Amino acid sequence: MKKRVALYSQSRPAAEPIAPQARAAPRGTADSPPPARADAPGLSAPRTSGWRRIAARHERSLLVAAGAVLTALALFALQRNLPGQRALTQKDIDKAVLHTLSTKVLPSPAARAAEAVRPAVVRVSGVTPGERGDADLEDGVGSGVVIVDTGVILTNLHVVTGSEKVVVEFADGHESEAVIIKTKPEHDLAVLQAKSLPKDGVEAATLRSTADLKPGDQVVAVGFPFGIGPSVSAGVISGLGREFRSQHGKRTLANLIQFDAAANPGNSGGPLVTMDGEVVGVVTAILNPGRERTFIGIGFAVPIENAAAGAGIHPF
DSSP states (O other): OOEESOOOOOOOOOOOOOOOOSSSSOOOOOOEEEEEEOOOOSSSSOOSSSOOOOGGHHHHHHHHHHHHHHHHHHHHHHHSSSTSSOOOOHHHHHHHHHHHHHHHHOOOOOHHHHHHHGGGGEEEEEOOOOOOTTEEEEEEEEEEEEEETTTEEEEEEEHTTOEEEEEEOTTSSSSSEEEEEEEGGGGGGEEEESSOOOOTTOOOBBBBTTTOOOOEEEEEEEGGGGGGGSSEEEEEEEEEEEEEETTTTTEEEEEEEOOOSSOOTTTTTOOEEEETTOEEEEEEEOOOOOSSSOOSSSSEEHHHHHHHHTTTTTOO
């Protein structure tokens, strides 16, 4: 078991990436050289990519609607076989369908989106191994998303920079050490490979191009703010092609997605998801000109095209 330190600490006065909380000893920053890559399998031939059929995202809604239509059609067929009975009309069928839809409670679009991506969201921890038999010490917490079902995970580089060991926790609670197999500092991205997988395997997220994203489109952010989660927040795309410069990291990130779904320290590396449950970005930073490193309505995510390229694959 790992000892977990308190996740709250004094905040810096300027806008910063959503970095995990650090120990008293200084951690690496976005300007620090990326950590040395551990030896791990490459990505040249992933077993399976994270593609799933879009229809699966709406399974419950489709089943309810289909059930209503089939019920109405069955009644219509039965009516035709009963002599002396009034034939069903289109109005009767429409009424039956509307009645079924109005009496069945469907999940909200945000709930469906979060449920679709939930199996692929992981908790990412930077860990200092314990000495002389002591438990490992958790340095900080971030989020990640599985993009290949062999255990390839995207997260932010600042989440894992400076950590002696990285541990990921999958949706079913399975924990595994992970190694950094690739970094892309210009996009604050790191690619991890889990050393072990849950016994039933792991489900990869579906990736979607940002080409048709527009301001006002609804999105969901899923992750582990302050280590709590997985937590879900919903909002909209506020803008595209944004730039963000962190005074702490002294690096400018370009071509970012701006969104207003709540995000806080610990959300870094988690997926930004459409209402179809498809990942369009990786949450990386929040803007707060005050002293507190908390959300005031402006968050940024790296487009999934840049993130997937960092993993050595093209998602589309």
